[in-house]
Amino acid sequence: MPDAYITAAGAHLPGPPVGNAEMARHIGFLDGRSEALGRLALRQNRITSRHYALSPDNSVSASNAEMAALAVADAVAKSERALKEIDLLAACTTQGDLLVPGHASQVQAALGIGPLELVSVQSVCAGALIAAKAAALQVMADGKRAAAVVGSEFSSRWFRPGFYPETALADQGHRAALEFLRWTLSDGAGAILIEPRPNERRQSFKIEWIKLVSLAHAFPPCMAAGTVPARRTERDGGWSHRPDTALADGALVLWQDMVLLKRIIRAWVGEYLKLVDAGHIVPERVDWLLCHYSAENLRQEIVSILRATGGMIAEEKWFTNLHSKGNTGAAALFVMLDEFVVRGLVRPGQQVLCIVPESGRAMIGFMMLRAL
């Protein structure tokens, strides 16, 4: 069976970088309290710039699927392959442009290539690794020769004031959690190409392994849209059961349960330490860590536990572009990998560990790469 190699990475970040002071021009103005909570969120996540597909005049520079297509095209342009050689497209997003059909179909149509095979993943951040694993396994076991994997998000459209009725803003605790996401998530797409052999003249990474663990059996939804927190586990708690009032109930708002998140973070640390204990991850042998995290303060939460347990990967090995490119959810890992490759930081033989936690309903993904 052949191995699987990442042979290119690419990204599409729409429009010019948007600084903290200009955010409200794109996502809209809720009220004065929102601005204050926004400043708090920005101190916590320490993001200084991001990109939006939504312009201040409400025009849209690209749909979610179009951003994904542009990122795939960017990855292909940096590869030794042509767009028409892609025989598998694995696409993931948190919320696609349409409810139906599948997101990957829309991305394929935007790319204008085919016939080919699709993997359509709807999850949150870790969807990037679900899609990457599906693609890598098809390259290894099903004879695929050029698999494109793409994660993309168009978060900003959900942050416009029209989605936030008074009812959703009344509860102060809930409101802080809504605002945290509103001032943290932004738009963009990232892609990688997976092939059964490495490049001849460009940077490649051998995929050593990809492991995902979901703890959804043990936790209720932590980051969700389509229901309100109080009805999150009810059979008919979803927006589609009340088509006439869902918007006014605040059921279309994206929210996060910050109390539950802290419990889930500890569970993620446990899953990571299991891989250390089993010898899959040897912290001192990892040369680079590309860890997706939503905010700088959440990173600090885990560092002390990792230090005490011999699980810490030295901070000088951490690479991120969260602060300049924003938190782009399912796109974030590949957006990070693209910049990591472009900056030429990695040396042949080095081990690169990628970690993508997903708070949606408690999942975490790990990918170990070996630079060639």
Add this chain to the structure above:
Amino acid sequence: MTLADAVPVDAADAAAGPTADPTADPTADPTADAAADAFVADILRGLAIVWTDFETRLDQVPIIDKLNRGAFRLEDYRALLANLRQQVIDGGCWIARAASQIDVAHFELRSQFLRHSITEHRDFRMLEENYASVGGDVAAIRAGEKNIGSEALSAFMFHRAGQPNPFDLLGAMFIIEGLGSLKAAGWAEVIRDQLGLAEDQVSFLAYHGANDDDHLAEFAHWVRQAADHPNARGIVKTARVVARLYLLQLEELDHV
């Protein structure tokens, strides 16, 4: 579990043997020092894994699930206190028994166990006051029996505490104290809010949350003190057993 493999067997055995010099400076040999550091990190990692699995499973126990989803009743709080009480009264006792089994080479650890025993053995009084304040009959819980989970938990603790140098019980302390520092205060707050109680009606749970802040750093120190003894290798397994039996205690409320 492979944690024990991380310790060089001869180093641990030599230090534990009859020729070991209790006054020897453990920091004198840099190789032994590095091995002890690695051992402590391995133990703490094992404990962190046991803890996170335990915490995840705790949320699935019916009474904690009710608490998490806002469906907790006053009778649930009374049941929780009544069931915890029968094991809490033993808390100071098994630690005191364990302390009496610690040899002079580990004098500092013995002091720590004794101190710990003293702080634990009065806990049940606060619990009983909380129980009475929410309409519980104190005479009834004083006459009560352990539930079947508490029986198993208590029996295991006393069994281990009767062994010579039972340093594996540090694993039990890690779980019990972790419950105090990471869970109990949060539960106290939620119970107070859901049932509309006053601070002094949830003080047993709240007190444990406030009690130990620097849980992990202090714990690392005690593990290091025991690192030269083979029984320290059992810390993670004992933590795993205690975590399971603690869950059993909460799963078997009123099942006596």
